[in-house]
Amino acid sequence: MRTTQALARWSRDAARDALPLAQRIVATAAQGAEAAWRTFIGQQIEARLARVPVHPGPGGVDPFGLDLEWGKYVLAAVAFLHRKYFRTEVHGVEHVPAGRVLLIANHSGQVPIDAAMIGASMFFDAEPPRILRSMVEKWSQTLPFVSVLFTRMGQVVGVPENARRLLEFGEAVLVFPEGAKGISKPFRQRYQLTEFGLGFMRLALETETPIVPVAVIGAEEQYVNLANVGAVAKKLGMPSFPVIPQLLVPGLQLPLPTKYRIYFGEPMRFYGDPDDDDAVIEEKVWVVKATVQSMINRGLKERRGIFT
């Protein structure tokens, strides 16, 4: 009986005192976050955002769903990963020409953080800042929250029609020609490029777009993938099912804080008929692939440690 009364009194007190207190704490925290946003990272991001050329439609959203007002907090998180967590070194970002351009990079790391880091380099290190539009796996569109996050941050489904339209707008488009095979490659194949798709080269020829080769070093070691289990991937409808033992260790679900190094190469220009035979296109693709591979090899030779 007494306990019930005590409980009733407690709940009444809680409703009267604790709830407003909790509300005040939440409000203070929100204010604090807003103030911190304004004084620390926010200012820089807002200043850079103001200089980004975008084509927003009604309600501040571009036709592909990019929404920088929504995305600026994500940019802050990406900035933290870029600067503090992965301590990214960026080389040669000044090689990226103004106007439409295709960035062709190696894909690695099980989770597409490499795309976010290349995007961060284009936003925080390039002058003027640019919003990179990357071509993503269509599977990502079937994932709740991920699909919204990707869309609002300016990522688009990797089909040629989308890339063509973005290039017509004069955007910088990131393509990983290795696709899903590249990002989920097992640890023993790290830094060995898998087969390149040919689509990006046809697109570059058709739209006369310069290609900037990009090499990302450091992503391969963030998650150690022992092997891909194709049968499980097929069953779950995923592009691949990597075996990553570290995910079972508490606290290691986060990627390992390797040091990222991103190298932007000199722009390459290709000319020819976009509808040529695969053999002709393959030769041109091979040139790009060899360039990316040699940039990776040079980067690997230069680095002294995975984490430093």
Next chain:
Amino acid sequence: MSDEPVAAEGRAAGSPRAPDARPPEPAVVITGICGRLGRRLARRLHRERRVVGIDRRPFPDRPKDVVHYPVDFRRKKTRDIFRSENTAAVVHLGVMHDPRVSATVHHDWNVAGFQKLLDSVAAFRIPKLVVLSSANVYGPRPDNPQFLPEDWPLLGGASFSEIRDLIEVDMLAQSFFWKHPETETVILRPVHIVGTVKNAASNYLRLPVIPTVMGFDPMVQVVHEDDVMRALLLALRPGVRGIFNLAGPPPAPLSRLVKALGRPQLPVPHALFQGALKQMWNMHLTSFPAPEIDHIRYVCMVDDRRAREVLGYAPLYSLEESVRAVDEERWP
């Protein structure tokens, strides 16, 4: 003039045509004239052109100079109407899409009926045919390009078999376009039409609480019914032929549409949404079949550059105006 007694003629009394007047100017025949869009088109068009409607439903507040034959367009009488009426154009709006009606009835109405209509158009060498298809024939899919061109494959039936007959209608019209160059065939594929119309999109936006799929907020296109009506008028101009995607104002995330309506949004996890909707569908509590959820999950947007350039089409209504037009009709 027609000596042949057309059964509808008696009921279509009120037609101002006297039997001994000069031969009437060629008419625009509208199938499905009694739908919301058909009535709007008739009210707009009857001031410039002679309008003849075929629809078994009643036509309330029919303008006096619009002739209405209350017959089923699949019946042989339709042919008699074409024989007696000098026809300049046929506008086919009479596509049935009621997910509660069986696939057999749908097929008989939409495909077999439309084929008969096409036969009449060919037999009477009618110079113009306008078919209102839909952008739904492309289908919402995760691997869709952001803006689908007219020559994109029609994959809408892959995940939602009930709309296969609508794809067939589109295909029949396409093959008619190639087989009968003497008829200017126009196929319009509008995105979700919103307004007083009673289609799935408008009914969805009329819900008092709008459920969405948690973690999904696809970009969507809507078009105001009057913008579609103006596109139909543009399609009736001589010389226009081909397939045209129709979009309204620039696309926006679904959540913006809900916000513009000022109604609460209820995000529901996909598995729960699908399960609940299937149950409600089986219990006749909803008019939305479960596969339609994909429309609020994946993109199905069109590239309307061809309509803008060739048809001279430009939507007049803004996103807010278009979306709010659904409230002109009370729910449901």
